[in-house]
Amino acid sequence: MLSIALPKGSLEDQTLLLFAEADLPVRKSSRAYNPTIDDPRITRVKVLRPQEIPIYVADGHFDLGISGHDWVTETGADVVEVAELPYAKTGAGVVKMVLAVCDDSPVGTAADIPPGSRITTEFPNVTRAFFERLGIPVDVQFSYGATEAKVPELMDALVDLTETGSTLRQNGLRIVEVILESTTRLLASRSAWEDPEKRQAIEEVRTLLLGVIEARGRVLLSMNVAEDRMDEVIAQLPAMKRPTVNRLYGSSDYEITTVADKATVNILIPRLKSAGAEDILEVPITKIVR
Known part of the structure; x- marks a missing residue:
């Protein structure tokens, strides 16, 4: 029913991990660009560069695709951004499209860029539009990679993506402006989104991925608590809404369950124990569907 384009390159590993955790494992064969997903809703899978995916989805070659919002903006592709999937090359996070200059440049902000400056980038459309809004005429030149290596010898500044800025700093570059922030998106073609049967399948895939x-980073905590310690224990608990409380069969004690951030359980569990919780279980969570 659905054809889907998955990204090759920096987003590939995290995308494959997400689909595997969503019980939609991508199975590669000797034909690396044509893997399969063993799910009745997905009939064709292709691995392509993320730069191309928004265009191919917009043109109807694929019903679904995964690419960055940055590439949707750069290509101007007319697609439906079905869901935001906040992951990048190194895991969860947002990438930034930035304007950077060499460390010893007198430029402090984008407005300081001298007219006629040479700007190297893989995002010429976004870059031109940005400087047009500033009213600064610049010479935008397309970069085929290693963009940071071209400043200052060949170019005066660059526009590129970064997660942490570390690569720019290592190459003696300094960020002077954030042009846009981008996350990975689940994209759909207009025709697929308007088709009732395909839209239902798209929404089901979205539910699994967002789950x-x-x-x-979340875990399920379950514990037993005596009735007279209930308030003390509940006061320690985080919860998405409220903790679930159930009476234990044949006992005056209760079972309490809640969801907590994994990063906090090393502090939380000892506090729950001190407050009166017993038989505390920590259980990994694979999906949360709201």
């Missing part, structure tokens, strides 16, 4: 995203 994994929501569950990342």
Whole structure:
């Protein structure tokens, strides 16, 4: 029913991990660009560069695709951004499209860029539009990679993506402006989104992917608590809404369950124990579907 284009390159590993955790594992064969997903909703899978995916989805070659919002903006592709999937090359996070200059440049902000400056980038359309808004005429030149290596010898500044800025700093570059922030998106073609049968399948795939995203970094905590210690224990608990409380069969004690951030359980569990919780279980969560 659905054809889907998955990204090759920097987003590939995290995308494959997400689909595996969503119970939609991508199975590669000797034909690396034509893997399969063993799911009745997905009939064709292709691995392509993320730069191309928004265009191919917009043109109807694929019903679904995964690419960055940066490439949707750069290509101007007319697609439906079905869901935000906040992961990048190194895991969860947002990437930034930035304007950077060499460390010893007198430029402090984008407005300081001298007219006629040479700007190297893989995002010429976004870059031109940005400087047009500033009213600064610049010479935008397309970069085929290693963009940071061209400043200052060949170019005066660059526009590129960064997660942490570390690569720019290592190459003696300094960020002077954030042009836009981008996350990975689940994209759909207009025709697929308007088709009732395909739209239902797209929404089901979205539910699985977002369920994994929501569950990342979360655990389920379950514990037994005596009735007279209930308030003390509950006061320690985080919860998405409220903790679930159930009476234990044949006992005056209760079972309490809640969701907590994995990063906090090393502090939380001892506090729960001190407050009166017993038989505390920590259980990994694979999906949270709201």
